[in-house]
Amino acid sequence: MYGFNDLLDIIATLRSENGCPWDREQTFESLKKCLSDETEEVLQAVDKGDMDNLCEELGDVLLNLAMYSQIAGEQGAFTIQDVIDGVCRKMIRRHPHVFGDAKAGTPEEGLAMWNEIKRQEKEARDAAGDR
Numbered sequence: 001m002y003g004f005n006d007l008l009d010i011i012a013t014l015r016s017e018n019g020c021p022w023d024r025e026q027t028f029e030s031l032k033k034c035l036s037d038e039t040e041e042v043l044q045a046v047d048k049g050d051m052d053n054l055c056e057e058l059g060d061v062l063l064n065l066a067m068y069s070q071i072a073g074e075q076g077a078f079t080i081q082d083v084i085d086g087v088c089r090k091m092i093r094r095h096p097h098v099f100g101d102a103k104a105g106t107p108e109e110g111l112a113m114w115n116e117i118k119r120q121e122k123e124a125r126d127a128a129g130d131r
Contacts, residue, residue, distance in 0.1 A: 008080060011066045015074070028071060035064040093117065 014023035038060040045054035069080035094117045097104035104110040 007062070007066055008070075011063075011070045015067075015070055023067075026067060026071065028068065031064060031067060031071075035061070035068075038064055093121075 011023075014020045015026075016024075038057060041057040042054065042061060045051075045057050065083070066080060069078070069083055073079045092099045094114045095110075096102035096117075097110060097113060102113060104113055
């Protein structure tokens, strides 16, 4: 069975000099429609309750994420590890009721906490951008 690192290796090979001409020429812009289409197909599979198709379409979304991250890595912007690190940090930061001492007894309280932390983060980013 293949794993995540195998996927990353396959994408790197496809984008390499000896890889696929189509994959090599892709950019963030050219992949936008692919990602949009695959995301729509995920939603359709959910609506139909088709788990086999959902599994396949989530794979296609993951492929797009790996491709975007590969391109970004080639440009020196970020890597897939940066993406993973960032989302892990966000999940921990926005769930202080799970990973900290805050309390949330209902889904609504959890969502309110998430939204408040998100608002504070945006405020801090906006303030940092004003400097």
